[in-house]
């Protein structure tokens with residue numbers, strides 16, 4: 156650590172997040188590797204280090220003795236100020252070396268509100284933010300992660316996108332980069348060659364053309380690059396790297412525990428859920444594999460908590476077997492097991508009771524919509540009966556804090572649907588009155604709503620988001636309908652959701668907006684400390700663009716979308732069919748009951764989904 | 767009770783006390799050494815630190831007590847713990863605890879004073895610290911109070927350090943009442959602000975009892 160940095164760190168908040176040196180970090184001799192990679196997470200250390208994907212890819216890349224992959228996170232404002240004042244470039248935590256000198260800078264892009272931080276981190280590293288302004292091969296700036304399934308808004312800044320799961324894909328990209336570096340290729344030659352790797356999208360090889368009304372006319376594909384880029388998946392999860400020796404931060408982070416990923420994908424097909432479509436088809440780890448890795452990860456880290464993580468954990472076949480096996484090992488060691496994202500059904504509740512015998516922390520259910528009609532529209536197959544039954548079990552079991560999550564502004568939503576949220580909450584309350592074991596302790600029911608954001612690659616990708624005013628009107632309606640003082644109502648600010656909606660279905664022209672926001676001081680936009688709606692609106696205006704064009708417009712059935720160049724395996728025609736079913740209020744059975752032929756099976760070598 | 771003597775330096779000096787407790791807890795689990803837990807509804811490993819160290823201060827003389835269970839010998843403890851430590855934390859020794867932390871009287875510290883824009887005011891500082899009294903304002907819970915810090919020190923020496931810094935060695939009262947290294951420097955800020963260093967780095971070098979023997 157340089158004396159300059161040492162001084163800075165005595166002045167900033169929570170300096171331990173900027174030092175590196177944690178247990179299990181990987182240090183190599185820079186002289187003995189072919190490539191140095193900075194794995195950048197465009198949010199704080201506490202958020203980034205909680206990300207399982209980061210731990211997986213960090214470990215996977217470092218398995219190659221020729222690659223040293225190090226970490227880098229977005230500094231908080233005080234640290235950024237110090238770095239800029241002292242003219243210290245952004246550095247990697249392991250070596251402390253400036254990432255601008257690395258061969259590759261890889262960003263993990265999980266959510267749209269992190270985009271401005273990507274620009275800010277590049278700038279702090281002394282690297283030009285626009286891809287076109289970076290003439291040399293290195294540092295190559297690439298990105299992967301969920302929000303890359305619409306890469307267009309970030310196309311001006313990123314040299315290439317890795318679409319889908321990175322375990323193998325990233326290695327193929329880096330292998331090619333090694334060769335290019337060794338043989339002194341110009342950047343353009345490398346990018347063209349990289350475009351031939353399945354799953355790689357090189358934005359400079361695709362030129363969008365627009366209609367007069369602002370919609371996309373066509374995309375000119377240059378130099379023989381592939382017409383569509385299909386997401387990569389790992390077919391056999393047990394066969395790839397699993398982070399049993401993940402880095403253990405020396406300071407508190409958001410998820411300070413072992414995270415055990417059971418499977419990828421989800422069989423449910425909730426129509427609003429991007430992850431549900433983007434990660435198809437379902438692929439699972441074997442129970443034996445998970446038991447073994449869980450034990451290794453716990454003894455290797457010293458964590459006293461393990462959490463099972465997947466999109467819909469209770470759908471894991473063999474979950475009882477797994478939790479029994481884990482509990483048997485964990486209980487004598489005083490290690491606790493937690494299960495997030497449970498469904499409100501009997502099975503899950505039984506599990507919940509077994510697992511969390513001691514700690515009765517809050518329970519969360521996400522019915523998403525208040526009425527059965529609207530839940531059918533979004534294909535959230537939870538009945539009121541099942542929900543109330545779960546609540547009964549919870550209240551009988553001594554729980555007295557319950558959170559209920561909903562979205563406002565879902566397609567076809569009426570005032571009746573909004574009012575149904577209040578009714579449902581009242582029913583939950585009377586369920587507590589009838590079943591509470593200890594009524595003297597009281598009950599706290601929290602209803603939260605957020606504004607629905609239509610996402611690309613979902614059946615609602617054509618839908619308009621409701622306006623901020625309309626959302627607030629519905630909030631008011633709901634607020635006035637909630638009478639009981641035992642029910643608290645929280646609503647998320649709609650302005651962030653509007654920007655998120657514009658970015659998530661945006662086209663390449665939004666690059667100018669993102670750059671304007673960043674030049675105007677925008678960064679860490681997922682934090683209310685930093686987000687400024689005004690700044691975003693000014694940036695849109697300056698770029699001559701209207702966020703409503705992207706967020707609040709019902710799109711034509713045949714409209715060409717900026718993200719159509721990316722295939723996640725699920726066909727657009729399937730999404731259209733699902734959208735139609737939504738309007739008809741028809742539910743679609745989950746993949747285990749019946750395969751509806753979404754197309755994602757074609758991503759598998761064996762061409763058939765499990766179960 | 768068992769006691770460990772450990773270092774916390776380099777990058778690890780930025781780990782806060784709360785985070786250090788969490789970290790040590792995990793270091794024990796990684797080592798596979800069984801240790802005593804507290805009783806009660808929410809049992810946690812029993813760990814008692816002699817004197818919490820402030821963020822940014824290095825130390826080569828930290829002490830922590832814990833209850834070693836299950837027949838492990840104290841001699842094997844340092845190596846087993848060190849295998850699971852983050853960079854900068856190193857366990858130097860482990861032994862049966864024979865005296866209580868309340869017997870700690872003095873703390874020997876080193877301060878490196880950096881002057882960026884001027885020559886080091888060696889003589890002027892020596893003069894300052896050789897006054898009869900050094901009365902500084904100390905912030906307390908009930909506002910502020912004036913204290914003479916000299917009786918709370920067991921000598922202050924200043925000499926030229928490496929790279930043009932000044933090296934100050936001092937013996938400070940460890941408890942009842944304690945004098946912190948930062949207060950030693952705030953004497954300069956308050957009484958002779960023109961001599962204030964641009965940056966000061968602190969390091970604990972030894973803990974001592976009232977007879978000035980190293981406390982173990």
Ligand code: SF4
Nearest residue numbers: 746750751753756764
């Ligand atoms: S192909 Fe069938 S089973 Fe596979 S994800 Fe699509 S709908 Fe589900």
